[in-house]
Amino acid sequence: MGPTPNHQVIIAGAGPVGLTLAIDLGRRGVRCLIMERHPTTLPWPKMDRSNARTMEFYRRIGIVDRVRALGYPPDNPMDVFLTTRLSDKPIAVLKYPSVAKRREQIAESPNGAWLLEPYQLVSQNKLEPLLKEVVEATPNVTVRYGLELTHFTQDNDGVTVHARARDGTTETFRCRYLAGTDGGTSTVRKQLGIRLEGRGRIRDLVQVIFHSDELYERIVTGKGRHYQFADANGSSMIAQGDRKEFTLHSMLPADTDFVPIIRDLIGFPCEFEVRHVIPWSHHLLVAERYRDGRVFLAGDAVHLVIPTGGLGMNTGVGDAFDLSWKLAGVIKGWGGPGLLDGYEQERRPIGIRNVAAAGWAAAGVPIWRALVTPAVYDDTPEGAAVRAALAASFDVNHRRMHGMVGVESNYSYAGSPLIAHEPDNVAEWETSSYEPHARPGVRIPHMWLKDGRALQDVLGDDYTLLDLRGDCDAAPLVAAFRAPGAPLDVLRLDEARVREVYGASVFLLRPDLHIAWRGDAAPPDPDALAAMATGRKQAAEVA
Numbered sequence: 001m002g003p004t005p006n007h008q009v010i011i012a013g014a015g016p017v018g019l020t021l022a023i024d025l026g027r028r029g030v031r032c033l034i035m036e037r038h039p040t041t042l043p044w045p046k047m048d049r050s051n052a053r054t055m056e057f058y059r060r061i062g063i064v065d066r067v068r069a070l071g072y073p074p075d076n077p078m079d080v081f082l083t084t085r086l087s088d089k090p091i092a093v094l095k096y097p098s099v100a101k102r103r104e105q106i107a108e109s110p111n112g113a114w115l116l117e118p119y120q121l122v123s124q125n126k127l128e129p130l131l132k133e134v135v136e137a138t139p140n141v142t143v144r145y146g147l148e149l150t151h152f153t154q155d156n157d158g159v160t161v162h163a164r165a166r167d168g169t170t171e172t173f174r175c176r177y178l179a180g181t182d183g184g185t186s187t188v189r190k191q192l193g194i195r196l197e198g199r200g201r202i203r204d205l206v207q208v209i210f211h212s213d214e215l216y217e218r219i220v221t222g223k224g225r226h227y228q229f230a231d232a233n234g235s236s237m238i239a240q241g242d243r244k245e246f247t248l249h250s251m252l253p254a255d256t257d258f259v260p261i262i263r264d265l266i267g268f269p270c271e272f273e274v275r276h277v278i279p280w281s282h283h284l285l286v287a288e289r290y291r292d293g294r295v296f297l298a299g300d301a302v303h304l305v306i307p308t309g310g311l312g313m314n315t316g317v318g319d320a321f322d323l324s325w326k327l328a329g330v331i332k333g334w335g336g337p338g339l340l341d342g343y344e345q346e347r348r349p350i351g352i353r354n355v356a357a358a359g360w361a362a363a364g365v366p367i368w369r370a371l372v373t374p375a376v377y378d379d380t381p382e383g384a385a386v387r388a389a390l391a392a393s394f395d396v397n398h399r400r401m402h403g404m405v406g407v408e409s410n411y412s413y414a415g416s417p418l419i420a421h422e423p424d425n426v427a428e429w430e431t432s433s434y435e436p437h438a439r440p441g442v443r444i445p446h447m448w449l450k451d452g453r454a455l456q457d458v459l460g461d462d463y464t465l466l467d468l469r470g471d472c473d474a475a476p477l478v479a480a481f482r483a484p485g486a487p488l489d490v491l492r493l494d495e496a497r498v499r500e501v502y503g504a505s506v507f508l509l510r511p512d513l514h515i516a517w518r519g520d521a522a523p524p525d526p527d528a529l530a531a532m533a534t535g536r537k538q539a540a541e542v543a
Helices: 016-027 052-060 064-068 099-108 124-136 187-192 258-266 313-332 337-362 365-369 381-397 405-409 475-482 496-502 526-533
Strands: 007-012 032-036 080-083 092-094 141-145 147-154 159-165 170-180 196-211 226-229 236-239 245-250 273-287 295-297 463-467 488-492 506-509 515-519
Touching: 007 016, 007 159, 007 313, 016 032, 016 124, 016 141, 016 313, 032 147, 032 170, 052 064, 052 313, 052 405, 064 124, 080 381, 092 381, 124 141, 147 170, 147 187, 170 187, 170 313, 187 295, 196 258, 245 258, 258 273, 273 337, 313 337, 337 405, 365 381, 463 475, 475 488, 475 526, 515 526
Parallel strands: 007 032, 007 170, 032 141, 080 226, 170 295, 463 488
Antiparallel strands: 080 092, 147 159, 159 170, 196 245, 196 273, 226 236, 236 245, 463 506, 506 515
16 A cells, blocks of 8 residues: 555646646645755746736736735836946847836727736746745645655556655655656656757856845946846846846856956946856757656746746746646546646647747847947947947847747647637747737637726636627536536626627636637537537537
8 A cells, every 4th residue: 555645736846837836726626745855945036027928827816916016116117228338328228118107008908909917027036935935825735845756656546756855754645646847857857758859058158146235226228127238258137126136147157256247247336246156058948748647747847948038937837827727627527638638738839839939039149249349349430330230230139039929928729629629720829929819729818898897807717608798598508517517607798899809709718718619609519618628528629
């Protein structure tokens, strides 16, 4: 006899993706254990931006305001600069609206042109402690830091997980499913023998984390979030969410004395302290599989991107919210095997697309950097010409990484066996533009209702039949969902403008708010639609 299966899901790795997965599973009534080999959250920033889609997710679980309180204040500019030193005027400025300005645009938009939430600058070493606090207060979740998964075995009934504490003692656990959210060097992925495909070790860099109480307020170049330097070292600097912690990325060796380097990039006397120097590498890699039997992988364990455009953690958060409701459905008994098959079928194409988009964005940097010459510092006609050429190239080629709104917001699961077929509805979307639509497969676009509420805020955590005329006969579909015990809410509204933007009046929404089916009347085959949406049928074309 093995250990008692006290946990329905075990999550290995408590970064933002694992913590988010545990929070949503706990909310859905799933008993889970999350374990992390480090004794607590890590002190360095890593990621610096939660994109608009991630902030929508955090709104769904009720923590969006707490996340924002840890980062840039709403009126702080989000501009990106190219400069020689922080004491100099900028060579070029890419203007981006503050959170407050984006909120105004969202409030005024009648057609869902923006997502419900703006992006947020908040560093990972501030976000993770918040998520840790939230998960520790979430029902059904056990949190164990200082506990490392060492190996596991799986069988037809579950997974046996072996772990080691920091004092060397070992423990054995039993669960129904295991999720590996343990990063780019994932132990879970390696034990499964799942390969990463693509390009690894494209470029080696160092991340230099330094602290200064006074620097941000004294920057002459301008107030913003990112500072690119026209130097020979490929230097770039990020002002983290508290504007007291800064991250310098450099191609110099890790054993470099970075104090004089930073002092020269600042260009004026300023107190600062270097706290960490961390070597790292650029990768563009996707796992060949996201699943092996009862074991699932998410986040950096299955996709490693160059961080241009912020598609690393944000893609992982999308993985977590896709996987959580599917695991919950199968564990609660109403979800069929197609639900779990659908995780890889839906999320791996997103991973592939986002890795490619990150590579495209990163490829813009060497284009403008190739124009840098020593004359860029000179107050001469030659220097002015170099700076003008740099500014023009920077405006086009560096802008790639800060404008990938389509990749962030308009991805589609069309073609998934959990999504109804519509002719000519394919999973294609523009990288740098967001055009809201409501074809099956996309997350339903944000719209304001007549009474001023956001549609997303009136949608529950389960399946929803959304009736935008208020006269659809929902009884057959309700019965079809009720038969296996699947939860379905019916929301009746009369919203002509929303109908016009969405191009239909009746929608079946999944728990992750992706559209499973749409029409202008009740579905003609409710049993087939319910079977498809709950994964009880491997594939279906539902008219």
